[in-house]
Amino acid sequence: MRDRAWQKHAEREGLNPGDRKAKDTWYRAELVECIGVDTTTHCNQGRDFETVMAHFEEIIGEDFFWNLRVHQGDTRRLQWSIARICEKWQIDDAYARATAVRVLKWQGHLTSLAEITDPADLQRVRIALLKHARRNGLREDQAAAQAQLAANPALNVPPDPAQAGRLDHALPNATTLSFQSDGVKVRIKGKKEGSKMLRRMMVDAGLAKRPLAKRPARQANPTKATIDPDNCPF
Numbered sequence: 001m002r003d004r005a006w007q008k009h010a011e012r013e014g015l016n017p018g019d020r021k022a023k024d025t026w027y028r029a030e031l032v033e034c035i036g037v038d039t040t041t042h043c044n045q046g047r048d049f050e051t052v053m054a055h056f057e058e059i060i061g062e063d064f065f066w067n068l069r070v071h072q073g074d075t076r077r078l079q080w081s082i083a084r085i086c087e088k089w090q091i092d093d094a095y096a097r098a099t100a101v102r103v104l105k106w107q108g109h110l111t112s113l114a115e116i117t118d119p120a121d122l123q124r125v126r127i128a129l130l131k132h133a134r135r136n137g138l139r140e141d142q143a144a145a146q147a148q149l150a151a152n153p154a155l156n157v158p159p160d161p162a163q164a165g166r167l168d169h170a171l172p173n174a175t176t177l178s179f180q181s182d183g184v185k186v187r188i189k190g191k192k193e194g195s196k197m198l199r200r201m202m203v204d205a206g207l208a209k210r211p212l213a214k215r216p217a218r219q220a221n222p223t224k225a226t227i228d229p230d231n232c233p234f
Contacts, residue, residue, distance in 0.1 A: 002027060005056035030055060047073055078122035082113060082129060089133035099132065100125045 009026060010017040017023075028038035034055035035048050043049065050073055054066040069076075086096050097110045103124050104116070116122055 001053055001056045001060070005030075005059040008060050030059075046077065072117075074119040075117050075122060078119055078126060079113060079116075082122065082126050085126065085129050085133060089129075089136065091129060091132065095132075096125075096129060099128050103128045 006023050006026060007017055009015070015022060031040065031052065032038050034051055035043060037043065040048070040052065043052075047070075050066060050070050054070045057063055057066045082096070085091065086093070093113075096113060100106060100113060100116060100121075101110050104121050110116075113122075113125070116125065
């Protein structure tokens with residue numbers, strides 16, 4: 001495709017088709033124009049390849065196969081991704097179509113996911129199927145854990161009543177290790193040491209608030225009137 005495009009370009013511009021240096025300069029300039037780089041070394045074999053082929057196809061001007069592929073590329077790739085998700089997580093076609101109908105509020109009967117051509121709609125269906133797969137994966141993990149406990153009752157250690165309410169004893173065999181990383185521990189320690197140092201500096205400078213002197217306890221008022229029930233006028 002590149003050679004055919006160069007031949008067409010050389011004929012139109014009156015250039016020598018056998019000039020390799022001119023051909024290489026032209027080729028790299030065309031790559032920059034269509035994909036923004038002058039080499040295909042770091043380009044992918046999907047969208048970048050199709051974009052380059054469609055660009056050279058326009059220069060040749062004889063066909064539009066690659067331009068149609070570019071136009072339909074996102075749709076085709078998303079449909080392929082959805083098919084791989086269904087295959088990996090064993091999602092049958094009926095469930096996938098029902099999910100698409102519910103998510104997209106599809107009007108009418110959907111006989112195949114291939115009928116969905118809008119990339120935005122396909123992306124919504126893909127996300128919904130991934131969420132379903134994740135939920136199923138969690139259920140399978142929980143079922144496997146329950147089966148493991150049933151097969152080996154020794155793993156089901158009852159929680160210590162003295163540790164009731166603590167997160168690390170909420171589940172059987174839960175770890176008691178700290179969830180703080182080494183970096184977090186270092187930052188917490190540094191913050192505490194910095195606070196202590198700042199407190200000492202403020203005390204030395206006389207800026208720290210001194211604790212208020214304790215007030216004496218209030219004494220009972222001996223002159224307070226009392227009522228004698230036996231000598232009450234009312």
